[in-house]
Amino acid sequence: MTDSFSTRRQLDVNGRQYTYFSLPALGERFDISKLPYSMKILLENLLRHEDGGMSVDRSHIEAVAKWDSKAQPSTEIAFMPARVVLQDFTGVPCVVDLAAMRDAVTRLGGKPGQINPQIPSELVIDHSVQVDVFGRPDALDLNGKIEFERNAERYSFLRWGQSALQNFKVVPPNTGIVHQVNLENLARVVMEQEVDGQLMAYPDTVFGTDSHTTMINGIGVLGWGVGGIEAEAAMLGEPSSMLIPQVVGFKLTGKLPEGATATDLVLTVTQMLREHGVVGKFVEFFGDGLQHLPLADRATIGNMSPEYGATCGIFPIDSEALRYLRLSGRSEEQIALVEAYAKAQGLWHEPGQPEAEYSATLHLDMATVKPSLAGPKRPQDRVLLEDVQENFRTNVEPLVAHRRTPEAERALQRFEKEGGGQPQADRLAAKPAVCSRIHINDQDVEIRDGSVVIAAITSCTNTSNPAVMLGAGLLARNAAARGLKPAPWVKTSLGPGSRVVTDYLQKAGVMDDLEKLGFFVVGYGCTTCIGNSGPLPEAVSKGIAENDLAVASVLSGNRNFEGRIHAEVKMNYLASPPLVVAYAIAGTVDIDLTREPLGKDRDGNDVYLRDIWPTNKEIGDTIAATVGPELFAQNYADVFKGDTRWNSIDSPSGESFAWDEASTYIKNPPYFDGMTMEVGTIDDVVGARVLALLGDSITTDHISPAGAIKKDSPAGRYLQERGVQPADFNSYGSRRGNDDVMVRGTFANIRIRNRMLDGVEGGYTKYFGRDGGEGEQMAIYDAAMKYKADGIPLVVVAGQEYGTGSSRDWAAKGTNLLGVKAVIAESFERIHRSNLVGMGVLPLQFMDGESADSHGLDGTETFDITGLDDGSSKTARVVARRPDGSEKSFQVHVMLLTPKEVEYFRNGGILHYVLRKLARKAA
Structure with a gap:
């Protein structure tokens, strides 16, 4: 380790x-007293990983130490996490x-044993359980x-990994949700490791x-x-490239009033931060309100960082x-x-x-x-509890407009003409109600819009929080005491984030009431929230x-999001667990x-x-009486055993x-x-064809395969050819370990437009x-395979913000396996650009103000990309030859941004780079 600033x-x-690498020692050279907590963490990371310039040099450290809070992110640094989950x-x-x-x-x-995670890497199996059975005592079993x-092949493979790989552990199914297990057990907060004989x-x-x-x-x-791809790189000891971020401070004061929950708080925070705009930024919470905010509430807020768009939403270390x-x-140690x-590091927070x-x-x-929900299709669309009915009636209108008969349409038009100033709810109420009569649970009932x-x-988000979980249990107790029951058409389910939750619900005596x-x-x-809600x-x-x-x-x-929860459910509202119970009883959001x-x-x-809502004191007293260290100790004693x-x-x-060889997983x-x-x-690259414009x-x-596999798609045909019936297709997500399935689903989204x-x-x-x-x-996959057989390389040409959204590894892996050598875009999302590099696909960016349209490209051309100079050139020349023999020539930026990325690319990708490095050690 290099230590240019003598901070050991x-x-x-x-x-x-x-x-340790001391931040106060660095503070003797630079004024870092006003740096946000999260920036201090980044700064320590750079100090500890300084290596003379291959990944981190003193200029990177100085850039963070002298951080300009108002500057737009432009400086790249390398970040190396301590562990992977x-x-x-x-x-x-x-x-x-x-x-x-x-x-x-x-x-x-x-030797095989050379390939292992270089840092602690833990996998929690939590995304495969579905709510097939509900509302009965044996549902869990x-x-x-x-x-x-369903998942025997995948689980057999992970059991092999658990025993064969060092620095890799698996938390078996039926334990908890990854983020709650991480919070309750896996997180160290401060790591300790022996390095070169020093602790x-x-x-x-x-x-x-x-x-x-x-x-x-x-x-x-x-x-x-x-x-x-980023996770694998980190597991193998390779840092991730990132821009020094802006940090938005979020000051919390006061404390939650009677009747408001942590869920209401996080929905409010999400709405505020979405309106402000924090995409690509860190968010840091501070203020005297932290002393009134239990750790579980903080975790709830941090959890929803993706929903408010931030990279992270962090709280400092303090007495809480x-x-x-x-x-x-x-342990006390x-x-x-x-x-x-x-x-010692100045990372401690005091009011x-x-x-x-x-x-x-x-x-x-x-x-x-105030008590709130969010919906009906985005988590940032907060709506006060008192406004939910109006929100439903406004949002249901476009969903049911196609059902109107001509007579109903004329009647509605007459009503709107006569009472045009009336609110949407009144207009909707004036229309004839549509309902379906069904027989369920030995009852004849009606379901309608909003049921x-x-x-x-x-x-x-919420099943880790004792306040809202016990709040739901106490509300259920009060409701059951009054003889209330859920509406018969409601599919009810409880998916605790860990077994600790079940234990404290039982200890509090409210599990029976929930049942x-x-x-x-x-x-x-992770069940209903990711669409594992099972059949109605x-x-x-x-x-x-x-x-x-x-x-x-x-x-x-x-x-x-639309279509995420269940294919037959058009409106979805996020709510606190007590409100979930309440709406189950009401049986409708039209209330x-x-x-x-x-x-x-x-x-x-x-x-x-x-009448049935528990008080804050009642919830607090119940938490104090039921949630203790012994519950965590007994549930996590053998967490990796299964x-x-x-x-x-x-x-x-x-x-x-x-x-x-017969496996399709x-x-x-x-x-x-x-x-x-x-x-x-x-x-x-010479003679390339355009796969997609x-x-x-x-x-x-x-780009990345996701969701259901269609019967007549290339992936569906592949599975059927191997004896898999459509009923057993499962999803692309469950088959991410089979490249033949995944490459056939790349660029196959039903809404993509070539x-x-x-x-x-x-x-x-x-x-x-x-x-x-x-x-x-023809299908993109089929065309790509024909081009591959012809020996013809491929390119993808795109506009602005190419690869935005979640960092899906198969968006880059699938692109590589289709035979795409380069992507030429107006701009790239940072992580996807990095993933393309990691998979050996060259990202090229049009010059400012230029685009496929400005160059008259329509996808019929063949492309030559020259002047790369083995990665040392920052620009390249593209010649697009049209079918009529004419040419269009233009310059592009070569988006290999660091020396390390050039090395990755020369090797064919990050995994190839690591492989050769390890093989040389063996030699």
Whole structure:
């Protein structure tokens, strides 16, 4: 390690001496007293990883130390997390690549055991359980049985990884949601590691392959969600390139009023930050209000960073963080190290201390927070509880307009003409109601627009929070005592974030009350919030289809995008767990719960929400009496061991994985086929054809395979050819370990528009072959394979913000496997550009003001890309040859931004770079 600024110091804690890189020592050279907490974490990271310039040099350290809060991000730095957290959907491809690298390093003369994560890497299996069974005592057991049947191949593979890989651990299914397990058990807050014979202490920082990794920000751990390629790079010891960010300060004062929950607070914060605009920025919470904000509430706010658009939403280390560490069963030695290190580094927060300098500052008095929901299709669209009915009636109108008969349409027009000044709700109320009569649970009932067909206490955001979970339980107790029940058409479910939650609900005596209202535990994992909501009861499904009803879900999740929760549910509202229970009883969102009764008690009296809502004191007293360290200690004592189902799975043994050629889930990818020890060069591209000509804001969702696999798609045909019936397709997410499935789904989004085709949506292109001609329309995958057989390289041409959205590794992996050598775009989303480099696809950017349109490109051209000069040139020349023989020549920027990226690219990608480096060590 280089130490240009002589900041190494010693810290004595628990009778042990730790070496650390001192921020106060650096502060003797630079004034860092006003740096935000998160910037200090970045600064320490650079100090510790300074290596003379390959990744970090003194100029990077100076750039952060002299951080200009108002400057637009422009300086690239390398960030190396302390550990990686994976979930199973995104984690399986990472382990597949590690297994493939073990085979490849053996062929290069190395040994399989050389390929291991270089930093602690933990995978939590939480994305595979679905709510197939609900509302009954055996729902947990039956859903678990179905989960293991569906995912046997994937779980067998992960069990191999658990035993074969060093520095890699797996938290088995039926344990909890990754972010809650991370918060309750995996997070260290301060790491310790022996390096070159010295015991080092440094901040716990984390990359996670799930966007809600930011939940860990609540306890002072800097981390965020990344794609699989970035995660793999970090696991293999390679830093990630990032721009020095702006940091938005969010000052919290006051405390939550009676009746308001942490969910209401985070929905308010999300709305405020979305309106301000924090995409690509850090958000940091401070102020005297922190002393009234329990750690669980902080974690709830940090969790929803993706929803308000920030890279992270972090809180500092303070006495509340220590209290939570003690509550969750961490050792006293670890707690002492966290406190001593944070204080020594100036990372400790005390009420009333001087404020840091921020790029911008927002303020919220928490006393002003009111009960809220968000919806019906975006998490930032907050609506007050008192306005939900009006919100529903306004938003349902366009969803049902197509159902009107000509007579109803004329009647509506007459009404609007006569009463045009009336609110939307009145206009809607004037129309004839549409309903479907169904028979369910031995009752004849009616469902209509706004009927709540899913009420789910689910997702990491809220199921980690004792206040809202026990609040839901106490509300259920009060409701059950009055004889209230959920509407018979509501699919109710309870997906606790960990087994600790179930234990304290049982200890408080409210689990029975939740079950009386249908909220039986259905699984420990990310269920309804990611669309694993399972099928609706057949009668409900038929009733929806009969009149094309616009029904609703109410869930305690963090995402409610169109089509995400359930294909048959058009309106989705995020709410606190107590409100989920309330709406299950009401059975509709077409109600004002602040004024109208939920239902009637046994004596026929109206029962209002206010009658059964628990007080803040009641909730607080229940938490104090039920939530203690012993619950965490007993549930996490053997967290990596698993249950009987997990331990009975057959899995291969040995340092190298025994690939099953018949598997349609796990396959050895072709990235390293034919690889040698010789490092390549960055060569010109000659005679390339355009695979896709795309517009602005092409997201990774457009590029990367996601969701259901269609029967007649290339991926669907592939599976059927191998004996997989459409009913057993599962999803692209579950098959991310099979490149043959995933490459067939790349650029296959039903909403993508290839401008080479007029008015056609979906993953199609024109294939011109060797001789050009008019071009034949076909699936992008099919055309790419024909071009590959012809020996013709491919390019993608796009507009602004190419690759925006979540950092999906398959958006880059699939592009590579299709044979795309370069992407020419007006601008790139930062992470996707980095992922393309990591997979050996060259990102090229049009000069300012130039575009495909300005150059008259229509996708019929052949392209030569020259002047790359083995990566040393910052510009290249593109010659586009049209079918008529004319040419268009223009310059582009070569978006290899650092020397390390040039090295990655010469090697064919980041994994190839690491492979050769390790193989050389063996030699």
